[in-house]
Amino acid sequence: MTRAGLTELNAFIAIAEHRSFSAAARVLGVSPSALSHTIRNFEAGLGVRLFNRTTRSVAPTEAGEQLLRRVRPAVADLDDAMNEIASTGDHPSGSLRISASESGARPLVRHVLPGFLARYPDIRVELVVDSRLVDIVAQGFDAGIRIFEDVPRDMIAIRFGPDMRFCAVASPAYLARRAPPKAPHDLLKHECIRFRFESGAIYRWDLARRGKSATIDVEGPLTLGNVGLMIDAALAGIGIAWVPQERVAEHLEAGRLVPVLPEWSPTFAGLCLYYPANRHPPTALHLFAQAVREWAGSPNPPSDPA
Numbered sequence: 001m002t003r004a005g006l007t008e009l010n011a012f013i014a015i016a017e018h019r020s021f022s023a024a025a026r027v028l029g030v031s032p033s034a035l036s037h038t039i040r041n042f043e044a045g046l047g048v049r050l051f052n053r054t055t056r057s058v059a060p061t062e063a064g065e066q067l068l069r070r071v072r073p074a075v076a077d078l079d080d081a082m083n084e085i086a087s088t089g090d091h092p093s094g095s096l097r098i099s100a101s102e103s104g105a106r107p108l109v110r111h112v113l114p115g116f117l118a119r120y121p122d123i124r125v126e127l128v129v130d131s132r133l134v135d136i137v138a139q140g141f142d143a144g145i146r147i148f149e150d151v152p153r154d155m156i157a158i159r160f161g162p163d164m165r166f167c168a169v170a171s172p173a174y175l176a177r178r179a180p181p182k183a184p185h186d187l188l189k190h191e192c193i194r195f196r197f198e199s200g201a202i203y204r205w206d207l208a209r210r211g212k213s214a215t216i217d218v219e220g221p222l223t224l225g226n227v228g229l230m231i232d233a234a235l236a237g238i239g240i241a242w243v244p245q246e247r248v249a250e251h252l253e254a255g256r257l258v259p260v261l262p263e264w265s266p267t268f269a270g271l272c273l274y275y276p277a278n279r280h281p282p283t284a285l286h287l288f289a290q291a292v293r294e295w296a297g298s299p300n301p302p303s304d305p306a
Helices: 007-018 020-026 032-045 062-086 101-112 113-121 174-177 184-191 227-235 245-254 281-295
Strands: 049-052 058-060 094-100 123-129 143-147 154-157 162-168 190-197 205-207 212-216 220-224 240-244 258-260 273-274
Touching: 007 020, 007 062, 020 032, 049 227, 058 154, 058 245, 094 101, 101 123, 101 143, 101 212, 101 273, 113 123, 123 281, 143 281, 154 212, 154 281, 162 205, 162 245, 174 245, 174 258, 184 205, 184 212, 190 227, 190 273, 212 273, 227 240, 227 245, 273 281
Parallel strands: 094 123, 094 143, 190 220, 190 240
Antiparallel strands: 049 058, 143 273, 154 273, 162 240, 162 258, 205 212
């Protein structure tokens, strides 16, 4: 078996992540034929097929998935070490890859990244927006952004957002057609606007009141994967939506939406930047975490709808 170098490993990781030789070749700045030749030699040296290839798709084999789980964190650590050495001078450099929901990324894009990127022009930040709860270590991310209760307990978490309150809302037009629910299980008789995660799971509504809780698997004519569209659907009178209260505050104040079962609206701990506690953070992550802490600890940090 031949030893693999960084060239082969980076090529392998790029193809596995992009599921495409042509897309990986563009990222690496090589031709698809050269990349294919590299992988063929890599597989021949290992004596194992790493990818299943068809005319339309590329996917890691079982051996490829196993290798990816082992080498991606190792190669990321090597990159971090090189970046850290390059950042010992007056111009910190490196790359930072963060997994986040759209609502989680928005306040940092607005309030932290402008000053951070201006201060450190040699640092590159990539925000990968995804509604799924991914394993940031296994998926090759440096950090993630999620609400506190979704952060694994073996992570360092930096709170930067206010507590979030969820609420059920509907338009006056919808409530003119249907009597408002009086208890959580009455929602099962209503047209509700459901949310589906990219994983395929349907979000269940978790209501709470004075120590009591109710989890409702609602039904309805419309399922969406975007909170903004859910609000639009509620405004259009399609049904009842379950959304962060901050996102609909203006509509509630203007009367365009009406709270439903407001006494059952629970509050959750807010957004966090999180990263592994058992790894030395690379320079770029250390500086970004520091910037988030400073912003969150400012006397009056601007708040954004979660």
